Amino acid sequence: MIDLKATRRALHQIPEIGLQEFKTHDFLLKTIKDLTASKDFVHIKTWQTGILVFLEGYQPGKIIGWRTDIDGLPIVEETGLEFKSLHTDRMHACGHDMHMTIALGLLDDLVQAQPKHHLLFLFQPAEENAAGGMLMYRDGAFGDWLPDEFYGLHVRPDLKVGDIATNRSTLFAGTCEVKITFTGQSGHAAFPHTANDALVAASYFITQVQSVVSRSVNPIEGAVVTFGSMHAGTTNNVIAGTASLHGTIRALTQEMSLHVQKRVRDIAEGIASSFGLKLDLELNPSGYLPVENDPELADRLMAYFSAQEGVNLIDCAPAMTGEDFGYLLNKVPGVMFWLGVDTPYPLHHPKMSPKEEALSFAVQTIAPFLRSKTN
Structure with a gap:
């Protein structure tokens, strides 16, 4: 039987950036092979640093999927833990070490009998x-193994161990990166009529784009438009070219995301036209679509967990954080939920340190659920 705490601590020490998870991949693959040795119904294949483990059913009618993410973040850890990151500028500050360990624990449990x-x-x-999920899907990594139902979790610091939170609609927002460049004509500050000021145009855009959420989005729905970076000009007496x-952009449904993207584009094009500027605009939603839970599957999952002793099931509101599991749930019906880990520091904080009691709770609670879906 896998030692959950030791496994999590080993993974915590080797965080790696996405598509560079080489040590993590090796650790996972060795552990998976050890757990599934002599099980002839288990098949393993890899995609770059990703791993797919397929338990072949003896009378299959569907494929149930469980997904975990494996990458870390470019953060210097400040937890002071004895098992802190061995990579000085990398940290599992989003709980993916917990996610991986839970997945290995579930595999260890469910591989004991052929489903x-x-x-x-x-x-x-x-x-x-x-957006590794999108990359794998587009590259055909799943092949014939694409699930009919997909499930996954994410740790949540402000919930207690024993808490599971989800809903029957959107759990996480979809995100879209926006890059805009206005190009005009630089000139001397004393002769503004000979130049075409891109900085002034960009300032108008920043002011006008605030109206997207306040005037173009239904107030009972959710969306965010934030520009956190603007760069223009070189010195005080030169008009910026x-x-x-x-x-x-963040929105709770793909329909709303597309609507907000259109409004941002309309405003940028209008500003560029009115100032006589060239516009370069890039909208990149990539694979971070809204995590939209399938209502029927979510209802069944919530009913199952609410009936389990020791589980505090919470019907929660959506969060504006992004998660690339949304891309896969856009292709396959499924459910994602929060798992409480009770730490005062938020996700992506250099001191974020989940309570390890959540590991055994998760495995003991989720394994029977997956067994009920596969038998």
């Missing part, structure tokens, strides 16, 4: 930086 229906464990790279902005 009736197929069961796929996906160890997915690059959740944080490159270019101005570049970098921002993000």
